[in-house]
């Protein structure tokens with residue numbers, strides 16, 4: 238059987254992690270892997286989650302199946318967290334999913350069932366895993382222009398022009414906030430313009446919300462998507478709890494469908510659960526049980542929000558400090574985009590050769606497209622890191 242298979246291509250980020258671990262240099266810097274880190278380089282369990290875990294340990298009396306849709310309390314709490322108050326809740330249905338990735342995959346399968354001939358438009362660039370997740374579900378993927386590397390900004394006019402030429406019924410994948418890998422996001426006004434375009438051209442929005450609370454705040458990060466949800470007839474949203482609750486390995490997320498009517502939403506969720514049944518049957522429970530306990534308790538919610546805010550502000554201050562160090566040493570504003578970007582990632586704009594040189598000569602690790610994890614920036618050594626980067630990328634103004 239297996240002799241017909243050839244070796245799978247190693248995952249670039251996992252391979253980078255392995256090389257980092259084996260690197261004996263003590264001043265090496267890991268800007269590669271996409272998890273939040275604190276000042277000591279750890280990805281801690283949040284205090285509110287620890288407390289929820291202790292409660293669950295005492296109160297859980299069974300580990301029987303939760304059912305394909307997961308826990309009703311988790312689903313209701315996630316609808317509130319993601320959609321807030323302004324969206325018609327009777328047209329939204331939710332399913333607990335194995336992480337944001339699981340939610341993306343089952344929604345992609347649902348959309349392919351619903352409209353097999355649609356094109357799904359993804360941003361150029363997008364999170365690399367979007368391609369296997371959506372492509373393996375059979376969606377036909379094409380790219381819309383998104384990021385201008387020279388200025389570090391969104392190519393919004395080109396994005397609108399390309400999406401404006403899409404067929405009615407096509408699907409547009411949007412990052413809800415904190416775009417991965419670029420960190421460049423749509424403004425509120427641009428979200429509204431995309432919403433107008435979606436309505437005018439009868440496109441179907443599919444939003445990936447993986448970093449709510451990591452950009453401008455919990456409410457602000459969902460605001461563009463919520464205003465869109467309040468206006469469009471139909472929509473799909475995949476939300477991840479991996480980052481904002483730091484429950485990465487528990488595989489916790491939500492798949493949401495917004496239907497034209499409560500009846501249509503009911504039909505869509507029924508089909509979605511059929512998809513899930515055929516893929517993994519039931520979602521994992523532990524992470525969702527913790528998130529539910531946090532969101533259902535005022536005290537734990539307050540603690541969780543405080544912890545999330547501390548993480549967000551740490552990333553913002555690292556952005557500012559790093560941009561400032563680069564500005565001082567290069568005597569130019571060419572890296573100022575770092576402080577305007579939001580979320581865990583930005584792209585530095587280095588070539589693959591420069592990325593390799595940074596690793597080999599300076600022990601600075603980043604993904605080949607020069608995506609850096611802002612949370613991995615060394616808060617006490619920003620000057621040294623800026624010097625290494627400028628020595629490789631050139632220190633003159635451009």
Ligand SMILES: Cc1ncc(COP(=O)(O)O)c(C=O)c1O
Nearest residue numbers: 336337338364417445447477479
């Ligand atoms: C843009 C984006 N979407 C979705 C996810 C999925 O996260 P998970 O499946 O770990 O919840 C990630 C994780 O890195 C991401 O960056």
